[in-house]
Amino acid sequence: xxxxxxxxxxxxxxxxxxxxxxxxxxxxxxxxxxxxxxxxxxxxxxxxxxxxxxxxxxxxxxxxxxxxxxxxxxxxxxxxxxxxxxxxxxxxxxxxxxxxxxxxxxxxxxxxxxxxxxxxxxxxxxxxxxxxxxxxxxxxxxxxxxxxxxxxxxxxxxxxxxxxxxxxxxxxxxxxxxxxxxxxxxxxxxxxxxxxxxxxxxxxxxxxxxxxxxxxxxxxxxxxxxxx
Numbered sequence: 001x002x003x004x005x006x007x008x009x010x011x012x013x014x015x016x017x018x019x020x021x022x023x024x025x026x027x028x029x030x031x032x033x034x035x036x037x038x039x040x041x042x043x044x045x046x047x048x049x050x051x052x053x054x055x056x057x058x059x060x061x062x063x064x065x066x067x068x069x070x071x072x073x074x075x076x077x078x079x080x081x082x083x084x085x086x087x088x089x090x091x092x093x094x095x096x097x098x099x100x101x102x103x104x105x106x107x108x109x110x111x112x113x114x115x116x117x118x119x120x121x122x123x124x125x126x127x128x129x130x131x132x133x134x135x136x137x138x139x140x141x142x143x144x145x146x147x148x149x150x151x152x153x154x155x156x157x158x159x160x161x162x163x164x165x166x167x168x169x170x171x172x173x174x175x176x177x178x179x180x181x182x183x184x185x186x187x188x189x190x191x192x193x194x195x196x197x198x199x200x201x202x203x204x205x206x207x208x209x210x211x212x213x214x215x216x217x218x219x220x221x222x223x224x225x226x227x228x
Contacts, residue, residue, distance in 0.1 A: 006123055007031045007048055011041040011064065012056040012085065017110060021054065024112045025119065038062025042070055045077065052081040052123060054106070065096050072101035081122050085110075098178060098222045121176050137172050139226075142211065144169055153211060163188060164207050167200075171216060171226035180223040200224075 008030050010021045022032045033048055035041040037059045045053060053071070055064035064084055071077040084105040106118055137144040143152040149165050151158040160168065166188050171179060179187075181197045189199070204216060204224060217227050 005031075006052065007033065007050040008119070009033045009035060009041065009045055009048065009050040009053045011035045011038070011054065011059070011067070013037055013059045014056070017056070017085070017108075020110055020112070021115065024116055028116050028120075030119075038064060038067030038070075041067045045071060045080075046074075049076060050080065052083065052119065054083050054085060054119075055102075056085045065100055068102060069100040083119075083122065098180060098219070103177060118176070137169065139172055139175060140215070142172070142215070144172055151211065158210055160207070160210060164203055164210070167203050168207055168211070168216075168226075171224060175226045178219050178223055178225045184223060 008025055010018055010025070010032060011034070012018050012021075013036050018034050018036075022034060025032045033044060033050065035044045038055075039062045041053065041055065041064075042062075053068075055068060057064045068082050068084075071080070071082070081103045082101060084102050085108055086105050087108050104118065104122055106115060135146050137146075141154050144165075145151070146169060149160070149162065151160055151165070151168065167184065170184065170187055181200055184200050185197075204218075208216060215226060217225050219225060
């Protein structure tokens, strides 16, 4: 899908920020709509059905967290990408955002090139939540082959345990997306009653030992993501 076919709703009560984001997204070819608070965001989103919503945290009438929570409860927004704007010191806001269903966050002050790069990457994550499983994921200097359960780094073979491989494949299939520990548990270990968050941490540590520390990042208090 081309940029022009994507609709993005930008929600912030600061006109300068809205103008900056709107200008740069329109230059990229996106169709951009705006709102100034959470209530207006919910109302506008129901009218235009956007592909992605950028939400500020602190806003009058209704903050971004509550707006996201409300929209995530509506079937029509179940698979809409939602991204929060956060100040660098607002780690608690990032955690709260992920807990209500945010897909990502963008730190203020806004850097236009970084903003566009992040939005482009998010929208490449198979819009509308349709899941696809490719036999091979090639990203950075890694090749992850689901058919052989092997990983190649710079053409050198790396053998992983089955759960380590599944964990790496899950994270690498959507670079930049933050996976909560709960999501990882359900995806990799399904309904096993003996698995805990500590199990995930141990597998991440072993994964880093085998492929290097530069690929999987910890999002404190939330989970993990793959950095391309």
